[in-house]
Amino acid sequence: MLNSNFILTVGLSEDDVGSVEYFSGGRDCETIESDDYRKLMNSDYFVSIIDQANLDEDTHKELVQFYTEVDSNLSLKIIITEHPGELVKISHALTFKNFDELSNVLGTILGKAHNKAKKDENTIRNFTYSMKVLNQIQEHPGISTATLAHEIDRTENATRRFIEILRVSGEKIDYDTVNKCWSVRHPNNQ
Numbered sequence: 001m002l003n004s005n006f007i008l009t010v011g012l013s014e015d016d017v018g019s020v021e022y023f024s025g026g027r028d029c030e031t032i033e034s035d036d037y038r039k040l041m042n043s044d045y046f047v048s049i050i051d052q053a054n055l056d057e058d059t060h061k062e063l064v065q066f067y068t069e070v071d072s073n074l075s076l077k078i079i080i081t082e083h084p085g086e087l088v089k090i091s092h093a094l095t096f097k098n099f100d101e102l103s104n105v106l107g108t109i110l111g112k113a114h115n116k117a118k119k120d121e122n123t124i125r126n127f128t129y130s131m132k133v134l135n136q137i138q139e140h141p142g143i144s145t146a147t148l149a150h151e152i153d154r155t156e157n158a159t160r161r162f163i164e165i166l167r168v169s170g171e172k173i174d175y176d177t178v179n180k181c182w183s184v185r186h187p188n189n190q
Helices: 014-024 057-069 085-089 099-103 108-137 145-153 156-166
Strands: 003-010 031-035 045-051 076-082 094-098 173-176 181-184
Touching: 003 108, 014 031, 014 085, 014 099, 014 108, 045 145, 057 085, 076 085, 076 108, 085 145, 094 099, 099 108, 108 145, 108 156, 108 181, 145 156, 156 173
Parallel strands: 003 031, 003 045, 045 076, 076 094
Antiparallel strands: 173 181
């Protein structure tokens, strides 16, 4: 899941990683340094900075194949390369010819990416809780707001908000005012 607390660097020098840490200062995030490209595919990082020159041909091909199948646009990819190619295109990465060129704008890029990640995290969190609410109502027709709130570990007001998100997005959720409970309307009871 997206996490605005981490930046991943792959193939950068120690000095370059130090610069990333410097420019990320004040954003409550940590820079993770790795030479394992697989972390790019299994990560929760809001920004990945990759020096393409340090990727071997097989790694490059595997990343292209991965990004062809996975839409990873919630996190920002920055690729340092003098020869942008298929990996840059398919991963929707920002490109810079060298780290010095990137460092001129890195603070601004990290700030914008961090703000976007915070907003995306909130959207994902709301979606996740809404899906939990829907699941609970489907599995337990007649469930009360208080029980729903307890089951998803949120307040009753937040739970009502998640129900409203579901309702405005088209879910047929009904409230029984007599029994004070929720249920999902079946398709043949429109």
